[in-house]
Amino acid sequence: MNFEWNENTVRWYEDAERHTGFFKNIAELVGPKLAEYSTLCDIGCGIGMVDLELSRYIDHITCIDIHPYAIETLKKSIQTRNLTNITPLTMDCNSIEECWDVIFISFFGSRELEQFLSHCKKLIAVVGRKSQAELYPEKYRRFQKNTAKEVEEELIRKGIPYSLTETVFEFGQPFRSEEEARNFVRTQSHNISPHDLENFITERLVAIGKGEFSLYLPRQKPIGVFEIEGKL
DSSP: OOOOOOHHHHHHHHHHHHHHOHHHHHHHHHGGGGTTOSEEEEETOTTOHHHHHHTTTSSEEEEEESOHHHHHHHHHHHHHHTOOSEEEEEOOGGGOOOOEEEEEEESSOGGGGGGGGGGEEEEEEEEEOOOSOOSSOGGGOOSOOOOHHHHHHHHHHHTOOOEEEEEEEEOOEEESSHHHHHHHHHHHSTTOOHHHHHHHHHHHOEEEEETTEEEEEOOEEEEEEEEEEOOO
16 A cells, blocks of 8 residues: 555545645546446545545446545545445455446556456546646655656557546645644655755745635646546
């Protein structure tokens, strides 16, 4: 597992969504692409923030993730919103046997797109492009995510037809205090030195004084949305 879902990481994701509407923006971009379909499976759904928004565009969504805490969080969100067309499942994506009209992948699994094509009529993958600013010092990056450019190069190399939509949405992180901001950066940058932490906070953290949040780490997140025909 490259990411740990817990009380803090869930809260930070939910705060970021309330402040920026990032996943709502993705759903508004992807939603019209689902018009001809009835069922969707989100592989590696996390806490399902995009699925909560996509639920109004399609009849039924199956959400799959290997993290039990993420799935339990999604179940609570579904209950809170009184949604009846989302089914969350704790399982490994390599164990899927079912088929759906659409398989949706966002910021996960973009190196294994081919393995899912036999399970769908259409695959939609949201992949990050290289960002100029991250929410932690770049030298503390623990793993390198696949980029839209790398996915495109691989699809071209394998002769797999696709369409690509590129855009940029704001997806920074709001905070209630400087100490919360420091805790966030420490979580994102294991073993960060006190010197690097303070330099990053000084250079990047901005005061906003907006509602419950007083501080913000800005980030424009460029994304590529791939559409690939499945094999059903």
